Amino acid sequence: MRTRRGNSYPMVGAQTTNSRKRMKLSSARCNFFNMLPDDIVLSILVELGSTAGCPADFVAALTTCKRFNGLGLHSLVLSKASAETFAVKAESWSACAHRFLQRCSDAGNVEASYTLGMIQFYCFQNRRNGAALMAKAAIRSHAPALYSLAIIQFNGSGGSKNVKDLIGGVTLCARAAFLGHIDSLRELGHCLKDGYGVGKNIAEGQRFLIEANARELAAICSKHSSAIMSGDWLNLHLFLRGGNPAVTCSQLISDFGFSLSPPRSHPSNRFLAGWFGNRIPDPAMRVCSYAGCGRPETRIHEFRRCSVCGVVNYCSRGCQARDWTIGHNKNCNPTVRLVNINAGGR
Structure with missing residues (x-):
């Protein structure tokens, strides 16, 4: 029924029904997420942090809501964060970034320990603390940390030339090479060929260099199958198999004419x-x-x-x-x- 002004009288019970529907809809929207157990939310955040491609991916999740912000700083989430989560730029370094890395390191994240250790050792000349953080990651079989500590031992970094520890460097390189680290394999191969810090063994050194090239080629082919389209594949096959003495004197895949793109740095x-x-x-x-x-x-x-x-x-x-x-x-x-x-x- 309409009034003189054209307005309609509300139907009896219609307003009450619509308000109830709106309340149910709003409550459903609010409660579905809140009803999720913390374990499920933590597992989601762990997966997000472990696959983050840049710090912004992780920070965006923390700023989504109050619950994400609280659970995102849980020790389980911080311990599983990927290396790219800590890819802070040098011009963006601050006390907050330092505290975040330290918090992740305290949670047991080896990537955070290694990254903060490198920054402390080289950028702020805090040799003792930086080496301790890298050692913390190396103890948990972090190959880049083992290799970086080996470089420090080989060069005597942070001290005089007389504090070089060649045996210690070879030991650390051997551990990283066992984990499949390409640079460590190549470093260990040259040490064996030159008798640097270890007994001279040319044949064994050449074997490590061949394995380094094989792993490097496999890594490139697995990521970019069409990136290598030129080169002498027969000579490369013989080189990796060690079947051609004239070819085995070479030490790098690039010597065969292959164009290799540099891997993304840590x-x-x-x-x-x-x-x-x-x-x-x-x-x-x-x-x-x-x-x-x-x-x-x-x-x-x-x-x-x-x-x-x-x-x-x-x-x-x-x-x-x-x-x-x-x-x-x-x-x-x-x-x-x-x-x-x-x-x-x-």
């Missing part, structure tokens, strides 16, 4: 590269020439120069091999070293 190395891009503590100190490393010298002439051109310098054999593969093989010129020697340079 977030800690990307942080070091950004940190020391514009701030070198001492102009006399050098940074590893491999762009994916970022490690600086802790004393003058700590790193070894390229024996051919004498222009670039590396913290390890692994970085030298990677830099050679991605472009130094085209730029390495022995005449540059001769010019520097004639000019009185090193």
Whole structure:
């Protein structure tokens, strides 16, 4: 029924029915999530943190709601966060980032321990604390931490030249090589071939170098099956099988004409590269020439120069091999070293 103004009288019971429907709908929307047990929400956050591709993925989840913010900082979630969750940029470093990494490390996250250890050791010259954090990750069989500690032992980083521990470096490399770390396999192979910190064994060293190349090729093919379309596959097969003595003297897959893209560096190395891009503590100190490393010298002439051109310098054999593969093989010129020697340079 309508009034003079055209308004309709409400039907009896209609308003009550509509309000009840709205209340049921709103309560259903609110309660379905709240009814989930904490264990299920934690499992979701653990999966999210372990597969995060950048810090923003994890932070966005924490800012979704109050419950996510509370459970997202649970020790179980923090202990399973991926390495990319800690990929903070050097220009964004703050006390909050340090506290978050420390909290994740205390929760048992090996990636957080390693990342914070690298930052403390190289960026803030806190050698003792940085080495302790890397050792905390190495104890739990974290291959990059084992390899980084091996580099420190080989170079005597943080101390004088006389504090090098070659046997300790070889031991750490062997442990990381057992875990399948490619750079450690290559480093150990060169140590065996040169008798550096271990008894000289050329055949065994060559075997480790072949295994490093095989693992490197397998990793690239598994990610990009069409990335390698050129090269002498027969020679490569013989090289990996060790069936051609003329080929086994080679040490890198790039020597066969294969174009290999550099692997994505660890977030800690990307942080070091950004940190020391514009701030070198001492102009006399050098940074590893491999762009994916970022490690600086802790004393003058700590790193070894390229024996051919004498222009670039590396913290390890692994970085030298990677830099050679991605472009130094085209730029390495022995005449540059001769010019520097004639000019009185090193």
